[in-house]
Amino acid sequence: MGLRTSTLETSLAKLSVSMELDNHSVQAQEGVISGTIQPGNIRFTKNVKIAAGQQNRFLSA
Numbered sequence: 001m002g003l004r005t006s007t008l009e010t011s012l013a014k015l016s017v018s019m020e021l022d023n024h025s026v027q028a029q030e031g032v033i034s035g036t037i038q039p040g041n042i043r044f045t046k047n048v049k050i051a052a053g054q055q056n057r058f059l060s061a
Contacts, residue, residue, distance in 0.1 A: 018059040023050040033058060 015037065023029050030049040036042065050056050 016060055017044065018057060020055060020057045021048065021050055022055045023052060026052050028052055 028049060028051050032045055032047055034045040044060055048058060
């Protein structure tokens with residue numbers, strides 16, 4: 001997925017990434033969410049665990 005935005009102000013930016021994950025299986029699942037923000041090569045990762053049949057929203061801070 002790629003998103004792009006622009007602004008005239010370049011000295012400071014605050015960005016949050018959120019997503020909703022659904023576990024449709026009968027077992028708990030775990031994995032890693034990762035991405036890279038360009039330009040700047042800003043990388044993020046987050047370990048996640050979702051119980052069986054649950055839905056969770058994950059938000060970067």
